[in-house]
Amino acid sequence: MTTQKSELVDMAWDPITRIVGSLGIYTKIDFKQRIVAECKSTSSIFRGYSIFMKGKDPRDSHFITSRICGICGDNHATCSCYAQNMAYGVKPPALGEWIVNLGEAAEYMFDHNIFQENLVGVDYCERMVAETNPGVLERANTTEAPHAGDHGYRTIGDIMRSLNPFSGEFYREALQVSRMTREMFCLMEGRHVHPSTLYPGGVGTVATIQLMTDYLSRLMRYVEFMKKVVPMHDDLFDFFYEALPGYERVGDRRVLLGCWGSFQDPEHCNFNYADMTSWGQKMYVTPGVVVDGKLLTTDLVRINLGIRILLGSSYYDDWAGQEIFVNRDPLGNPVDHRHPWNQHTHPHPQKRDLDGKYSWVMSPRWYDGHDYLALDTGGGPLARLWTTALAGMVDIGYVQATGTSVKINLPKTALKPPVELEWTIPRWSNTIERNRARTYFQAYAAACALHFAEKALAEIRAGRTKTWERFEVPTDGIGCGFTEAVRGVLSHHMVIRDGKIANYHPYPPTPWNASPRDSYGTPGPYEDAVEGQPIFEENDRDNFKGIDIMRTVRSFDPCLPCGVHMYLGGGKELELLHSPAQSAGAA
Template sequence: MSTMTRTKPEAPAATRNLVEMNWDPITRIVGSLGIYTKIDFKNREVAECYSTSSIFRGYSIFMKGKDPRDAHFITSRICGICGDNHATCAIYAQNMAFGVRPPALGEWIINLGEAAEYMFDHNIYQDNLVGVDFCEQMVKETNPSVWEKAQKTEAPNAALHGYRRISDIMTALNPFTGEFYREALLMSRLTREMFCLMEGRHVHPSTLYPGGVGTVPTIQLFTDYLVRLMKYVEFMKKVVPMHDDLFDFFYEALPGYERVGQRRVLLGCWGSFNNPDVCDYTYERMTEWGNAMYVTPGVVVDGQLVTTDLVKINLGIRILLGSSYYEDWENAETFVQRDPLGNPVDKRHPWNQTTIPKPQKRDFQDKYTWVMSPRWYDERTGDYLALDTGGGPIARFWATALAGKVDIGYIKATGQSVKIYLPKTATKPEVEFEWKIPKWSNAIERDRARTYFQAYAAAAALYFLEKVMAEVHAGRTKTWSEFKVPDEAIGCGFHEAVRGVLSHHVVIRDGKIANYHPYPPTPWNASPRDIYGTPGPYEDAVQNTPIFEENGPDKFKGIDIMRAVRSFDPCLPCGVHMYLGGGKVLEVRHSPVFGPFGK
C-alpha cells in the first residue's frame, strides 16, 4: 500500500505560517485548470490544495435531441487535443446502441490511428512540455545544487542515447534550442502524418463512422505508415534509456523526491485497442471482448487488481457532486434502471445523470469548480474511490501487467511487468524494454510510464500492421458495415484517451439522443472534494507534497507542484500564470502538542 502522510511537527508547539500561492490557469481542456495552494515554507510542504475549473461546457445538455449518428462528430470537438479519442469512444457507444459490428479491417485501421495518436501526443507532451520542467534552464533556476551535481554525473546509458552526462540531457531539453527538444518536434510531425493516413485529419477525424471507417485500404497507404513508424521505433531506442537516466538521477540527487506527487495507488484503466476477432460490441459479451483488448481494462487498488471486467467497471461508475457548481439530480428522470444483463443501474451512473448547472461565487469551504467528482464504487468495501489515471500510461501499464492477458509477440504482460520488443531499425539493433511495476504512484513514475508507453504504442502498431496486411492480401478489404438507428437503445463506449480513462454513455429514444454523458480523464483527475470530503487526485497528489525547490517565497516558482500536476498530463500546459512576490500570510496555525502519551 502506497500512502502519503504528513510528518508530525518535531517542536512541541510548532507554528505554521501558510502562504497562499495560486496557479490559474495551468492548462486548458474542459475549462481552465487552476491550482490553489497554501504552502508551509518553514516545514517545506504544501499544506492545502484545491483544483478548480472556471468554464462550463455543457456537452451533456446540447447533445439531447441530436441525431445519434452525429455523436462522434460533435463530441470530437470536446477537445482540440484528443478529439479523435472522443470520436473513437463515441463510435464504440454507437456500435453498441446500433447493434453493428465493423469489419475486422475497419477495426485494425482504428487501432492504427489511435496508436499513432498515443505516439504523437505522448511524444509532444513528454518531450516538449513536461521535459521543460527538467531542462537545464529550469533546474538552474529552481535547484542550482542539482544542476551542479548533474554536471558531474555520468549517464549510465550514454552509449544508447548519446548524452555523456545528466547535464547534457538537461541541456538537450531546453525549449527551442535543445537538440533533443527539436528532434522530438520532428517526430511529432511524423506521428501526426501517421494518424492522418488512418483517420483523415488531425485532430477531428473525417473517416471514422459507426460501423467502421471510410479509409481506403491500399498497400501503399500502410507502407507509408510503416516507413514513418520505423523512424519512430528507432527514436524510441534513444528516448527510453535517456529518460530512465534522467528520472533515476532525480531520485539520487534529491533523497525523498519519490514523495513529490505521490498518492495512494488508486488507478483506473478502461482498456484500449479492440480485438476484432472477439469484439462484437454487444453489452452481453462486454466482459469477454473487454478482456481481449490489447490494453487490458482494470481497477487497481493499493497495488492489487480488483477487476478487469468492463461490466463491473461500468456499473461501478458514480458521478458525485460535493464541491461542484451543480444541483443534485436525485429527483430527475431515471433513464436506465437495469443494464441489458438485468443488473441494477445506480441513479448516479452516467446513463442516469441529469446536468443542472448552478453558477455561483467560488468558495473553497463549499463550491469551487465546474468539475464534478467521478468516483468508482468498490462493492467490496462500500468506498467511493477517487481513481486517477496517472496521466494514462501508468494506469494502463499497471492493469495490463497484473492481468497478464496481453501476449502478441511484440508485447508480453508478465504479471509484474510489461515487456516491449522493438525490431532492428536503420542504425540500431533490436531491443527489449521492460516496464516494471514501481514502488510508488508519483510524479516521476507517471512520467516514466509515459515514455515507455510510447514504445508500447509503437510495438502495438507493428502488430496491427501485420493484421492489416493479412486482411488486404486475403482480399478482405471491406471497412464498413451497414446499420439502422433504433428507436430505443442504450450504449456505452470504453476507451483510453491519451491521458487516461474515457467513457461515453448514450440513451436513445424515438430515434434521437435522450441522454449523453462523456467522461474523459480530466474530470477524474481534476475532480474536487466530493460529498464525502474526499479530495480529487490533483488535490490529493499536491497536498502534502514536499518542497525541494531552493527558492524562497519571494522567488518561488513552484516547480515541484508543477511536476506533480503535469505528471497527470492535464491536456496541454498552454499557459502558467502565478502571483509572484512574497505572497501573503493568510493565517497562523498552532499545532497541537504531541507528548509521550499522544495528544
C-alpha cells in the same frame, strides 16, 4: 493539544491549461516545514456537452463530441463510435477495426511525444533546473549518464541541456517526430484531430498496401527514436531520485488507478454489452482497477456499473429524485441513479468559494461496494501499464504482460539492433513514475502498431478489404463506449429515445484527475497528490516558482499547460491548531 504558529502562504497557479476548461491550482504552503499544506483544484469553464447533445441524431455524436478537445478529439470520436456500435448492434469489419487501432496508436505516439518532450521535459531542462535547483544542476553536470551509449548524452547535464526549449537538440528532434506521427494518424483517419473517415460501423478509409507501407515507413523511424528515448528518460528520472533523497514523495498518492482498456481485437469484439466482459479482456491494453497494488477487476461490466458521479464542491444542483433513464443494464443488473446513463446536468453558476463550491468539474468516483474511490489515471500510461502488467493477458510477440511487468520488443531498425524494453511495476504512484510510464507507453503503442499493421496487411492481401458495415438506428436503445484517451480513462454513455439522443454523458480523464472534493469530502487526485508533498526547490519564498507542484500536476498530463500565471499572497500568518506530527498521524 499543542499550538504552533506557522506562516502559510497562499499561492495560486491559474490557469495552468486552457484546454477543456481553465485549470487552476490554489495552495497554502508552509515554508518552515517545506510542505504544501493544502491544495484545491479548480476549473472555471462550463462545457455543457451533456446538455446540448440532447435531441441530436445519434449518428452525429462522434462528430460533435470530438470537439470536446482540440488535442484528443479523435479519442472522443472513437469512444463515441464504440458506444454507437453497441446501441446500433453493429460489428465493424476486421480491417476497419485494425485501421482504428492504427489511428489510436499513432495518436498515443504523437500526443505523448509532444507532451513529454516539449512540455513536461521543460520542467526538467537545464534552464528550469538552474532557476529552481542550481545545486542539482551542478551535480548533473558531473554525473555520467548510465545509458550514454544508447542515447548519446554523456552526462545528465547534457540531457537537461538537450531539453531546453527551442535551443535543445532533443527538444527540436521531438518536434520533428511529432509531425511524423500526426501524418501516421491522417493516413488512417483522414484528418487530425477530428477524424473525417471514422464512423460507427467502421471507417471510410480506402485500405491499400501502399497506405500501410506509408504508415510503416514512418512507424519504423519512430521505433528507432524510442530506442534512444526510453534509456534517456530512465537516466534522467533515476537521477532525480539520487540527487534529491525523498523525491519519491513528490506527487505520491495511494495507488488508486483506473484503466478502461484500449485497442479492440476484432476477432473477439462484437460490441455486444452481454459479451463485454469477455471482449473487454481481449483488448491489447487490459482494462482494470488497481487499489493498493492489487487488481480488483478486469471486467468492463463491473467497471461500468461501479461508476458514480458525485457533486460536493462542484457548481451544480443535484438530480436526486429525477427521471431514471436506465433502471437495469442489458444483463439485468441494477443501474445506480448516479451512473452516467442516469445523470442530469443542472449548472448553478456562483462565486468561487474554496471552502464550499469552487469548480465546474464534477467528481467521478468508482464504487467498489464499500467506498467511493477517487481513481486517477496516472496520466494515462501508468494505469494502462499497471493494469496490463498485473492482468497478464496480453501476449502478441511484440508485447507481453508478465504479471509484474510489461516487456516491449522492438525489432531491428535502420541504425539500431533489436531491443527488449521492460517496464516494471514501480513502488510508487508518484510524479516521476507517471512521467516514466509515459515514455514506456510510447514504445508500447509503437510495438502494438507493428502488430496491427501486420494484421491489416493480412486482410488486404486476402482480399478482405471491406472497412465499414451498414446499420440501422434503433427507435430506443442504450450504448456505452470504453477506451483510453491519451490522458487516461474515457467513457461515453448514450440513451436513445424515439430515434434521438435522450441522454449523453462523456467522461474523459480530466474530471477523474481534476475533480474537487466530493460530497464525502474526498479530495480529487490533483489535490491529493499535491497536498502534503514536500518542497525541494532551493528558492526562498519571494522567488518561489513552485516547480515541484507544477511537475506533479503536469505528470497527470492535464491537456496542455500552455499558460501559467502565478499569484503570491502577502504571506498571511495563520494559526495551526495541531502539530505537524499530529497532522501526519491523522493522514
